[in-house]
Amino acid sequence: MASSFLMDQTADTPRCIVTIGEIVVEIMAETQGVGFLEPLALRGPYPSGAPAIFIDQVAKLGGDCGMISAVGHDDFGTLNIERLKRDGVDVSAILRADSYSTGSAFVRYRPDGSRDFVYNIRHSACAQIGLHEAARTLLKRATHFHVMGSSLFSFPIIDAVTTAVHQVKAQGGTISFDPNIRKEMLDIPDMRAALELMLQECDIFLPSGPELLLFCQGTTQEEAISEILDMGVSEIVLKQGHEGATCFSADKTIHNPGFAVQEIDPTGAGDCFGATYVTCRLSGKTREDSLRYACASGSRAVSVFGPMEGTSGFAELDQVIAGAAMKGVAS
Structure with missing residues (x-):
């Protein structure tokens, strides 16, 4: 069951946010279409991977943070590590795996806004992610996972994540969980069991x-x-795209409308949203302020091309919020 530790956070509480998972380069088609069955113009590589985007956004907001992952001894791995390091992420637990290439994702948008993917994750360096010595050292600092x-x-990786969750909770820390899954994954019994465990253990569900x-x-x-609240989850933060987001908790429900922006690339918006909400809550901000900043973060992310290119600091988010207030679009 989730702890009540989250509700006791203040701006003076030392914190270190850690995540684990895939790091990839993303290579994106310049034109809409269905699939990759003919030569076409591509843009990239861009640093990417849902947990990597999440932790980069945490760092851009000034949070102490680190990531457990693995990349190859190649340019794609260097591109990702240098980007995360530049933005302030602790990269000491990102393994450079011998004989494996950095993961990749080729993306093409269909006319209806959905996406076609060609992934190389399961058989890339990502398969070497685990709780090696550097990862365990980073986890000892973690107050949130x-x-x-x-x-x-x-x-x-399921075993590594489960171990990390239990360790951080034993240290008095908290957990956030973003499902970020396809429904088909739930047909695999072990996968469904792992996802259900994460829900039962988390404080913030996204x-x-x-x-x-x-x-x-x-x-x-x-x-x-x-x-879900009866399970002990403290806050359910439902992402609702251009309509904004709603936070449900035991004592109240809060909604923040979306911020009107020109959508260029939605990839990574949900990751930026979640990272901003978690960082704000752990720094002592109210649910209302945290939700407002998170909506601004997601909105700004979709206005920039590239999965990690729309991560923002508080200055950029304040500009989004102020601009919307002047137009009377969102509060």
């Missing part, structure tokens, strides 16, 4: 739209929220 469902792609119902017996949003 973030789990991304997309990172639970192999049994060894689903997107229909993900709210994937783990529940109830068939309505109200039933799902009640069921």
Whole structure:
């Protein structure tokens, strides 16, 4: 069951946010279409990976943070490590794996806004992610651990994430969980069990739209929220795209509308949103302020091309919020 530690956070509480998972380069098609069945113009490589985007956003907000991952001895690995290091992430627990290439994701947007992917993750350096000595050293500093469902792609990584969750909680820390999954993943019994465990252990749950119902017996949003809060989750933060987001807790519900921006590339927006909400809450900000900053972060992320290129500091987020207030678009 989740702890009440989250509710006791103040701006003076020492904190270190850690995550574990895939680091990839993302290479993106310049034109819309279906698949990669013919030569076409591509842009990239860009540093990427859902947990990598998350932790980079934490660092851009000034949070003490680090990541456990693995990349190859190649330019793609160097590109990612140098970007994370530049933005302030502790990269000491990112392994340079021998005989493996850095993970990759080729992306093409379809006309309806959905995406085609060609991934190399399971058989890349990402498969070497584990709790090696440097990772265990980083975990000893962790006061908060973030789990991304997309990172639970192999049994060894599931074991590593589970061990990390239990260790951070034993240290008095807290957990956040973003499902970030395809529904088909729930058909694999061990995968579903791992995801359900993460939900039971987390303090902040960060689903997107229909993900709210994937783990529940109830068939309505109200039933799902009640069921998840009864598990001991402190805050459910439901990402609702351009409509903004809503935070559900035992004592109240808060909604913040989306900020109107020109959408250029939605990749990474949810990761930026989650990182901003978690960082704000752990620094002592109210749910209202945290939700407002998170919505601004997600909105700014979609306005920039490239999965990690839209990560923001508080100065940029204040500009988004102030601009919307002047236009009367969002509060």
